[in-house]
Amino acid sequence: MASANINFDGIPSSIRKPGKYIEFNTKLAVRTLPGNLQRVLMVGQKTTAGSQAALDPVDVFSDEQAAILFGRGSYAHLMARAAITANPYLQLTMIAVDDAPAGVAATGTVTLTGTATGTGVVSLSIGTRRVDVAVASADTATSVAAALKAAIDKQADLPVTAVVAAGVVTLTARHKGAAGNGIKLKAGSSAAGVTATVVAMASGAVDPDLALALAAVAGAGHHIVASPFADQASLTALRTHLEFVSGPMEQRGAIGTFGWPGTLATGTTLAGQLNSGRITGAWHRGSARLSCEIAAGYAAVLASEEDPARPLNTLEISGLDVTSLVDRPIRTEQENALYNGLTPLEVGPGDRVQIVRAISTYTKDAQGIDDVALLDITTIRTLDYVRKACRERISLRFPREKLSERTPAKVRSELLDVLTKCEELEFVEAVEANKAGLIVERDLQDNNRLNAKIPADVVNGLHVFAGRIDLLL
Known part of the structure; x- marks a missing residue:
């Protein structure tokens, strides 16, 4: 303890027995920046068939595992499938919620009429899944409806169940809540004499409250939360939830995602109601996917x-459906979305659904x-x-540091090293130019506290290139 520049953790200064004593110091071992593996949390409704409380x-690793844990066809199952399809190597945690006790399940109908005068097929699309039944000449609407109901029953991972009465198949969302109103139905018949008419899913009400689920994982440290x-x-x-876990006291920075298949006007209104730098919504107008599936794939x-600073432009969200031409936003609509807190998706070359530019709702x-x-x-x-990098470096270097006049300079040196390394990886820039703004000083009221001001000139994304071509004759 009498050395001016060396402190010992395990070798006391009171030793009198002769010997050569050497301890190991690992506080200086880590000189690199921390990794940035992104852990995703998804909240979804489960059915009573799910084994997970x-x-x-x-942690969820496969579509089939999610089906067992949360019930086949549950929203939690569909979210897991969408996420793993978009990113098979995802670090995914899921937490399930039960239906709200006061919830009402959405319902819709498919009405078959007529008697077939020839062969053909009746098709029903439920979201992105299609159910087909063969129709023979002289088949009645009642028999076709019964066959359609039987075919629906065989596809256990659909988000609806079916009952039949005469020529009417009634579809009921597996879960109670307004989310069921978003299940898209479309029917058609190629059999002469038979028509299929759809009444859209409606009357679903009262989604579960997410607060309890989010509170249960508040201390877990997820980086992306899909609603x-x-x-x-x-x-x-x-x-x-995000403001709490990401705040200066908890310091577990996270962002949230949601999906929006609706109109531009309602989507930008919703974004304006949130106005959060930590929430981003993917707009995929006309999508047959549920909002939860879009949110999951986007997350x-x-x-x-x-790389936290690298733009997400053009990244494909595998598994999302290719929308019809009439639903695809034109350039001015995309600009409007980007000025009003909504992230537009577009159908790119090869019919791949891509991110145009990932923005927050702020x-x-x-x-x-x-x-x-x-x-x-990317900014937040x-x-x-x-x-995270600054905090981990200070924790590693100074786990049991005394606060003397020499301490602020040592802490500042470590912070400057972190910023320099961040600049090398193009997370921040102009570190040298902003170096004078890096201040570490003792607190005026608390004798045991250091305060720091850390300038971070975040590297921006290259989103726009403009050029002029001069014609020379």
Whole structure:
């Protein structure tokens, strides 16, 4: 303890017995930046057939495992399938919720009429899944409806169940809640004399409250949370959760995703109600996928990029459906979405559904003034990473440090090293230019506290290139 520059943890200064004593110091071992593996949490409804208890998080590795844990055809099962399809190497944790006790399941109908005068097929699309039944000449509407119901029963992972009465097949969402209203139905008949008429899914009400599920995993440290619902109440609960876990006291930075298959106007209205730099919504107008499936696929693709500053432009979300031409947003609609907190998806070459530009729902500051500080979702992800890197370095280097006049300089040196390494990886830039702004000083009221101001000039994405071609004759 009498050395001016060397401190010992295990060798006391009071030794009198002769000997050569050497201890190991691992506090200086790590000189690199921490990794940035992205862990994803998804919340979804389970059926009574699922073996996993509600509000009990579990790691999920496959579609079939999710079917067993949460019930085949449950929203949790469909979310897991969408996520793993989009990113097979995803680190995925899921937590299930039961249906709300006061919930009402959405229903829809397919009505068959007529008697077949020739052969053909009656087809029913439920979301992106199609159910076909063969029709023979002289088959009645009642017999075709019964065959359609039997075919639906064989596809146990559909999000609906079916009952039949005469020529009417009634479809009921597996889960209670408004989310069931988003299940798309489409029917057609190629058999002469037989028609199929659809009444869309409706009357679903009262989705489960996500607050309990989010509270159960508040300490787990997930980086991306996918919401099964795209409504103001559910996403406000998610915003509250993200602000808590990501705040300066908890410091487990995370972002949230939701999916939006609806109109631009309603989507941007929802984004404006959230106005959060930690929530990003993928807009896929006209999609036959449920909101929860879009959110899950989007979250999985975000997790595939461990570089927090790298733009997500053009990344494919495998498994999402190719929408009809009439539903695909034109350039001006995409610009409108990007100015109003909604991330547009588009159908690219090869009919691949791609991210146009991943932005947050944050568009205005607390005064209602337009603010682009957290426009790109990469900005908050980069800030989270820089905080993590600085925090881990200080924890490793100074686990039992005394606070003397020499301490601030040592801490500042380590912080500067972290920022320099972040600059080498192009997470931040202009470290040398901003070095004077890196301040570490003793607190004026607490004798045991150091305060630091850490400038972080986040590297931006190259989203726009503009050029002019001059004609020379």
